[in-house]
Amino acid sequence: xxxxxxxxxxxxxxxxxxxxxxxxxxVGQIYALLFVSQRPLNAxxxxxxxxxxxxxxxxxxxxxxxxRLTKLQHLxxxxxxxxxxxxxxWAIFRILAEERRKREIDPTLSMLRGAMLVTPATEDDRxxxxxxxxxxxxxxxxxxxxxxxxxxEPETLKQLMGMGATVTKLLEMKxxxxxxxxxxxxxxxxxx
Amino acid sequence: xxxxxxxxxxxxxxxxxxxxxxxxxxVGQIYALLFVSQRPLNAxxxxxxxxxxxxxxxxxxxxxxxxRLTKLQHLxxxxxxxxxxxxxxWAIFRILAEERRKREIDPTLSMLRGAMLVTPATEDDRxxxxxxxxxxxxxxxxxxxxxxxxxxEPETLKQLMGMGATVTKLLEMKxxxxxxxxxxxxxxxxxx
DNA sequence: CTATATTTTCAGTAATTACTGAAATTTCAA
DNA sequence: TTGAAATTTCAGTAATTACTGAAAATATAG
Numbered sequence: 001x002x003x004x005x006x007x008x009x010x011x012x013x014x015x016x017x018x019x020x021x022x023x024x025x026x027v028g029q030i031y032a033l034l035f036v037s038q039r040p041l042n043a044x045x046x047x048x049x050x051x052x053x054x055x056x057x058x059x060x061x062x063x064x065x066x067x068r069l070t071k072l073q074h075l076x077x078x079x080x081x082x083x084x085x086x087x088x089x090w091a092i093f094r095i096l097a098e099e100r101r102k103r104e105i106d107p108t109l110s111m112l113r114g115a116m117l118v119t120p121a122t123e124d125d126r127x128x129x130x131x132x133x134x135x136x137x138x139x140x141x142x143x144x145x146x147x148x149x150x151x152x153e154p155e156t157l158k159q160l161m162g163m164g165a166t167v168t169k170l171l172e173m174k175x176x177x178x179x180x181x182x183x184x185x186x187x188x189x190x191x192x
Numbered sequence: 193x194x195x196x197x198x199x200x201x202x203x204x205x206x207x208x209x210x211x212x213x214x215x216x217x218x219v220g221q222i223y224a225l226l227f228v229s230q231r232p233l234n235a236x237x238x239x240x241x242x243x244x245x246x247x248x249x250x251x252x253x254x255x256x257x258x259x260r261l262t263k264l265q266h267l268x269x270x271x272x273x274x275x276x277x278x279x280x281x282w283a284i285f286r287i288l289a290e291e292r293r294k295r296e297i298d299p300t301l302s303m304l305r306g307a308m309l310v311t312p313a314t315e316d317d318r319x320x321x322x323x324x325x326x327x328x329x330x331x332x333x334x335x336x337x338x339x340x341x342x343x344x345e346p347e348t349l350k351q352l353m354g355m356g357a358t359v360t361k362l363l364e365m366k367x368x369x370x371x372x373x374x375x376x377x378x379x380x381x382x383x384x
Numbered sequence: 385c386t387a388t389a390t391t392t393t394c395a396g397t398a399a400t401t402a403c404t405g406a407a408a409t410t411t412c413a414a
Numbered sequence: 415t416t417g418a419a420a421t422t423t424c425a426g427t428a429a430t431t432a433c434t435g436a437a438a439a440t441a442t443a444g
Contacts, residue, residue, distance in 0.1 A: 006310050007320050013303045019400095020214070020296045024432065035327075036320035043391075053434050058392060079389065079442070089326045093334075104212045111205045118198050128199050128228035134281045135227075142285075145353040161337040211430095216402065235421075245404050250422055271412070271420065 003049060007036050011050070021096055022103065026052055026060040031069060031085060031092065040073055040082035067095045090154050098150070105143055112136040195241055199228050203242070213288055214295065218244055218252040223261060223277060223284065232265055232274035259287045282346050290342070297335055304328035 003011065011032040018028020029050050034041065041049075047057040061083060064070045069091060070083045085091075112132050120126040149157065195203065203224040210220020221242050226233065233241075239249040253275060256262045261283060262275045277283075304324055312318040341349065 004314065004317050004320070006307060006312065006317050009303065010307060010320070010324060013300065017296060017300055019432090022212070026433080036323050038316055038319045054390095055392075055394090055435075056433055059433090062392085081391085089323075089330050093330070104209060108205065108209055111201065115198060115202060120198065122196065124230055125196050125198050127230040128196070128202070131228050131281075132202060138281050138285070141350070141353050158333070161333050211402090218403080246420095247405075247422075247424090248403055251403090254422080273420085 003033075007033075010036055022100060023063070023096070024060075026050075026056050027063050030057065030060045031064055034064075034070065034083055034085040035092075037084065040071075040075075040084040042078075042080040042082050044080070046083070067099065069095055088154070090157075094150065097146075101143070101146065105139060109136070109139050109143065112139070195225075199225075202228055214292060215255070215288070216252075218242075218248050219255050222249065222252045223256055226256075226262065226275055226277040227284075229276065232263075232267075232276040234270075234272040234274050236272070238275070259291065261287055280346070282349075286342065289338075293335070293338065297331060301328070301331050301335065304331070 011029050014032030014035075015025040015029035018025050018031075021028070023031075029052075030046055033046060033049060043054065043057050043061060046052075046061075047054045050057070052060075061070065064083075065072070069085065071086055073082050073084070074080075075082055112135060115129060115132045116136060118125075118129065120129050149160075152160070203221050206224030206227075207217040207221035210217050210223075213220070215223075221244075222238055225238060225241060235246065235249050235253060238244075238253075239246045242249070244252075253262065256275075257264070261277065263278055265274050265276070266272075267274055304327060307321060307324045308328060310317075310321065312321050341352075344352070
């Protein structure tokens with residue numbers, strides 16, 4: 001199994017990035033390889049193509065599996081397991097984002113929630129707690145929003161993103177629409 | 193300088209998270225300390241409060257400075273530099289997101305752009321390149337969107353996020369509004 | 385069942401990243 | 415200027431994270 005320069009570049013890059021994305025190099029390369037491969041690969045093929053030890057590949061695949069980033073299948077007259085990447089290109093980014101939320105956001109949110117419950121003893125603590133509350137509210141809002149967005153269909157998400165900067169225009173429109181429907185007077189937007 | 197349990201918890205937690213957020217433990221703790229502190233602190237005070245070496249604090253502050261996450265000031269009759277965190281709570285998240293984009297997205301995007309220029313030699317390469325294009329288009333769209341959103345005023349952003357799941361409803365509204373501006377009477381909105 | 389192919393686990397080691405202390409540099413009052 | 419206070423740099427070391435190879439466990443054909 002020798003990779004073309006095109007595939008090799010992609011795989012190596014994904015490996016380097018992997019460590020920045022919170023998955024390690026091995027996992028990144030394995031995913032990249034499966035992502036561009038036209039046919040499912042077994043663990044030995046992966047180990048050979050990437051020059052990793054068999055055990056490393058095993059661990060990497062296990063991690064990808066736990067994130068549902070592999071599809072597993074068997075070929076006729078072959079006991080070995082064959083792996084491929086899901087067709088959906090969003091999959092990897094959804095998973096990376098989701099894992100990050102779990103590791104990087106949720107613990108902070110719950111720490112801050114705990115801090116909100118403390119009765120501050122000193123003036124310093126009162127100030128500290130007020131600052132933490134600012135941060136808490138911000139993160140909570142962002143998290144709720146993220147949850148909502150994450151549930152959107154890829155197609156809707158695409159549409160939403162495709163609107164790009166017009167998102168502010170939409171906000172304005174929202175207010176205009178309130179006028180039309182006889183609702184409250186809209187606040188002026190501070191949008192630049 | 194001894195920290196209250198409340199502040200201590202926050203600072204230690206931010207330190208642990210720091211390494212997950214792409215800033216290191218030292219930098220995380222220093223920022224957290226400045227964030228909750230009511231008054232500016234000098235480097236020695238920071239080193240003492242966090243039990244880090246003076247040099248480590250120096251490097252950490254330099255990094256925070258490079259990200260504009262500190263305000264620097266001087267006190268009367270004191271040569272030392274005093275540091276505090278910007279009031280804006282968004283600041284840290286904006287910076288973290290921006291740094292990540294630079295480190296984690298942009299290099300991938302340019303690698304993929306390069307791959308798009310190659311003329312595929314084999315059927316395997318044709319397939320690999322098609323997959324890469326899918327990924328490229330997705331990342332490019334997300335990046336453009338991110339750039340747009342990043343430029344929004346905190347107030348507008350807050351409003352946008354506050355809408356949460358209704359974001360889909362907004363998409364619907366967009367279509368309805370077309371009807372409105374086209375002269376037809378609007379339907380009642382189901383927006384919660 | 386038994387033998388063998390396949391996969392997984394894990395202790396040890398390698399590679400990476402973070403931190404310290406000593407020395408060098410900068411700043412500024414006198 | 416000068417020299418003491420303040421800050422920064424950096425080589426060496428500590429701590430963390432990733433990888434390997436050997437051994438154990440699991441699965442399946444006969």
